[in-house]
Amino acid sequence: MLAVQGLTRQYGELRAVDDVTFEVPAGRMIGFVGGNGAGKTTTMRMIMGVLAPTAGEVVWDGHPATLADRARFGYMPEERGLYPKQPVLDQLTYLGRLHGMSQTAANTRAKELLERFGLGERLKEKVEKLSLGNQQRAQIIASVLGDPLALILDEPFSGLDPSAVDQMADLLREHTSTGVPVLFSSHQLELVDRLCDGIVVLHKGKVVAKGTSDELRGNAPLRYVLSLTGDAGWVRGVPGIQVLDLDGGTVELEPETEEAAQRLLTEAVSRGGVREFSRVRPSLSEIYREVAAA
């Protein structure tokens, strides 16, 4: 398990990351969300040891993460690239070796991944000759070489075409299925919602919300949509019910309690003509907007 405890980074007057604490359990995929400048990249750099924290520590399997541990973390930085003038296979092999693999093992693994990502014909091509999409695929491969113990990926999906997004997602799921903890940041909230077991929301350097998406939704206010065949204007008069939006026969409402909602439904049924009565599950983007605005 990967954990960050009280991680803080001060730049002069600015506290870019402020006492950030969260966990990435083994085999779990955690989405790291937050606006630009929220401190996600700074946090991830500190996790990788590329940047020294002002305070706090990164804990791997119960002990402060060492250089050797981090050498086996797969990392995709926000600012990424490869040697433009080196053939793609050579360079991935080199990166694999830097992560501690043998020449043969690194070469085999790089080749295997390149073939899987449809670059099997281009092993000997220089990176600068590859299309942008293929360069990004090579970049993805670079981050998972060397049998990583954990994956720290800064905006791994940005700029990927839909098929590469799927390939990336599969690759991440394979890693979590073998117990590797995965932390990735993203602005694509639907994607985070779809892939992640949990999310951490960072705002102005602080963790403002964390948990599974269900847990986060659990904190969201109770809301229902009621749709009637006739006019729904009468709902306004029901005690314990706050109407948020009324449009002809459809009303969005926030009941004070679950019972109030049930009483409302009973009344609606007795009046006749209920088309729909459903709980509104806020999307992650809505939750995010709410916590970020707080």
Added chain:
Amino acid sequence: MSTDTSPSTDVNVTPAPAAAATTRMKSPWSLVALREVQVKLTDRNFLLGTGATILLIAAVFALQGFLMSGGAPSFKVAVTDTAAATVLTQAEQDLQASDPEATVEVVEVADTAAAEAMLVDEEVHGALLPEGEGWELVTNGETDGEMLSVISEAVRTTALQENAEAAGTSMEALTAGTTIETRDLSGGDEESRFVAWVAGFAMAMLFYMAAMMFGMAIANSVVEEKQSRIVEILAAAISVRALLTGKVIGNTLLALGQIAILGAVALVGLTFTNYDQYLSMVTEAFLWYIPFFVLGFLALACIWAAAGAMASRTEDLQSTTMPLTMGLVLVFIVGLSLDGAAKVIGSFVPVLSTILMPMRLLEGSAQWWEALLALGLTAAFCALTIAAGTRLYRRSLLQTSGRVSLKAAWAGGE
């Protein structure tokens, strides 16, 4: 999408990771160094440049050897009597005193007509014939100056000897007090000073060129990693120190390899010239030169890396490496212009000593302990520059936006 790809590769059942665990011993810096060397050795420009330099050096020596190959004088002279043969024997002895390979071949013919016939046929270079009281040197076309002077001298010597005997005295008595010898306080003769100067200049030049070229290569390789933005991936996988060490060692090895090849070509080339008697002197100085070269190069290597790290694009390199290039030019010029006491002092100043100490060793004006002392001083200086260079490198390596000023790099956090 996921159905056709995910089952095929389960990351932990592939053989690769298992092998990885057993071979984790290879130190990261050696991988970096290896890559530096590989990249350079597959770089066509580098190979062409080195090849051209080797050819140039070989050509200089080949030309030298060619120009001097006609050097050992060899004359064929026709004579009609034994007196002339005696003169020529004397001439050959005189010639061989300065060049042991010189020859004067005597061809005995019947008479003047036969001698002239041989001259016309160009079978001999000249004919030495009795003419009245003295001699006549007959040639066909231009008279070789060296042949004329050596035969004239021999004629004088022979005549003097005969005249002395006739006068009842000896040649020795007659020429007593006419000799002059030379004594050179510098210890060497002019030729050996010339060889020492040329060899010293060549070594200085080689150091200047290699330090500039491979120093720039280090800076370039650092900035390339920054510009292509692979640096953060590298810095996350291995320590920044390992990255720097690998780069510096890789390029030092390349520079050393190149200098060794060029030096070997030059030393072999030397044996083909008339200066081959200086081979041991030059070889000894060259062997001293190698540690001076390595330490002198190392003293600047980390600073070159720092200069690379302070740039964020190749275009910035010119300004961040300026102090280094100016410094090297200065060292080169000062090194070649110093003389006397200043030269002795300069030969102990780190980096400058790489140029001056081998020169002094070639001249024979430095003792072995002086060379060792200078090496020790350079090593101490290396420790300082490596520490400073590493600090600057670490602190500016991950600053990818714009040039980092020296002050900011020195003070900045990590």
